[in-house]
Amino acid sequence: MTDAKLLIGGEWVAASSGDTRDVHSPVTGKTIGTIAAASADDIASALKLSKDTFPKWAAVPAWERAKVLRKAADLIRERTQDIARVMSTETGKPLAEAVGETGAAADQFEWYAEEAKRIYGQTIPGRNADERLTVNYQPVGPSLALSAWNFPALLPARKIAAALAAGCTVIARPASEAAGPCFAIGQALMDAGLMPGALAILTGDSRTLAPALINAPEIRKVSLTGSVPVGKDVMRQCADGMKKVTMELGGHAPVVIHKDFDPIAAAQKLAATKFRNCGQVCISPSRFYVHSSIAKEFAEEFARYAKSLVVGDGLEEGVTTGPLIRQRAVDHALRLTEDAIAKGAELLAGGQQPKNLPEGSFLEPTVLMNVPDEAAIMIEEPFAPVAPISTFDDVEDVIERANNTPFGLAAYVFSYDSALAIKTAERLEAGMVGINETLLATAEAPFGGNKESGFGREGGSLGIMDYLVPKYTRHLLISREI
The missing domain is CATH 3.40.605.10 (Aldehyde Dehydrogenase; Chain A, domain 1)
Incomplete structure (x- = not known):
C-alpha cells in the first residue's frame, strides 16, 4: 500500500x-x-x-x-x-x-x-x-x-x-x-x-x-x-x-424471535452476527423484535456478549471487534443511540467510545432495550455496532412493524415451529431471509x-x-x- x-x-x-x-x-x-x-x-x-x-x-x-x-x-x-x-x-x-x-x-x-x-x-x-x-x-x-x-x-x-x-x-x-x-x-x-x-x-x-x-x-x-x-x-x-x-x-434487517425459541441461543447467535465487521454489514441483523415473554433473557444475554468483546486493532491477537471506517460513522452511531435513549430506550451495554483507544474510530458494542418504533435507529440504517431491541406480542403486529421501512434486503426469523417460521418469512419484505440462521452470503446463492x-x-x-x-x-x- x-x-x-x-x-x-x-x-x-x-x-x-x-x-x-x-x-x-x-x-x-x-x-x-x-x-x-x-x-x-x-x-x-x-x-x-x-x-x-x-x-x-x-x-x-x-x-x-x-x-x-x-x-x-x-x-x-x-x-x-x-x-x-x-x-x-x-x-x-x-x-x-x-x-x-x-x-x-x-x-x-x-x-x-x-x-x-x-x-x-x-x-x-x-x-x-x-x-x-x-x-x-x-x-x-x-x-x-x-x-x-x-x-x-x-x-x-x-x-x-x-x-x-x-x-x-x-x-x-x-x-x-x-x-x-x-x-x-x-x-x-x-x-x-x-x-x-x-x-x-x-x-x-x-x-x-x-x-x-x-x-x-x-x-x-x-x-x-x-x-x-x-x-x-x-x-x-x-x-x-x-x-x-x-x-x-x-438494508435494515428486522429479526423476529418467536416465543418458542431459546432466547439465550438466539442472543448468542445474533450478537455474534450483529457485531461482525463492527456492524458494518448491509445484511446485519439490525432491528430486533423479541416476544415479550423471552425479551428480558434475550436482552441480558445480548448485553453480556457485547461486553465480552475486545475492541481494538484487528491485527492484534485477541481483538474481536475493530473500528468503524471513519469518525463520522462513530458520530452518527452515537447520535442514534442518544436519540433512542431520549425517547425511552434503556442502555444495557456500550454507548460510548472506548477511553483506552482515543486515536481511532472505535465504538463500544452497544445494546439498547425497549426501543420505540419512532426512534431514528428503527428507521435509519445504523451501519454500526448498535443493537436496538423491541418487544412484541402479536404476530400480525410485528410483521407490519418489521416491514415498515423502505428497506428490503435481508430479514431473520427464529422459531422451532417450522410452519410459523416459514409463514413469517414469506410475509417479510426482503430479498433474503434466514430462518434460525444468520450467515446468508454464500457463492452458490443469489444475493x-x-x-x-x-x-x-x-x-x-x-x-x-x-x-x-x-x-x-x-x-x-x-x-x-x-
Missing part, C-alpha cells in the same frame, strides 16, 4: 498526471499509503481497452474462461494471509474475519468458473414445421463494478467473477479507503492468464471518477454496492444511456434485495444472468434444390 497503481492493459501504471490519494488507518487515523488518482486520460485509456478487448474476450470459449477463473481462485487462496493482512490494515477488521472474507472471494471465482460453462439457452417449439425459434444469451458488454469498503475483497469479487465468466470485460472501481484486496484480485487474475484489457482497476476521487465511467458510452452494464442515496444517483446517470443495472444497496434495497442478484446461478442479454432468433428453413 505504499505505492499502489492503476491496472490498465494488464500492467500496473501510475496515474498519467502523477496524482495520488492518501489512505488512512481507521485504527490510528494516520496515513498508511497512497493510491493512484486516475486522470481523464487514464479513464479514456481504460475505456478504449475495455471496448476493444470485449469482442476478443467474449469469443474465448467458456471452458477456457473457466480455467482462468479457477486458477485465480487457487492463487487467491494461496495468498490469503497476505491479502487478509492488507485488508485488516486498511479497514481495522479482525484478521480472522479478513481471512474468512478472502476465502469467500476465492469461492466466487471458483463458482463462476463453473457457471461460465452453464449459460444455457432455449429452444421454443415453432408453430410451423419449417421454422426454429431459439434464445441464446450473450455478454452485455464492457461492465463497471463499483464496490464499497466494508468487504473490499468479496464485493469486487462477486462482480468481476460473474462479468468475466459471462464474457464481459470489466472496469473495477474499488473504494479508495480499502482498495488493496481488489488490487490483489487483479494480480491473481493477471497471473492466472487473463487477457490484458479484460480487467482494469481504477482508483481516485469518486466524485469525478465514478460519473465519468458511468456516463461513458462504452459501459453497457453498471453494478453497484453502496448506500440507497448513492444507488439512486447512479441509476439517474445510467438512465441516459439505458444501461443495464444491478443495485445492491443498504440481493427489493424495495429501496435495490434489484438484481449477485452470486448463485442468477448472478451471471445480470451480465447477459437474451437474443431471440426465428429461423425459417428454406431448402434450395441443387
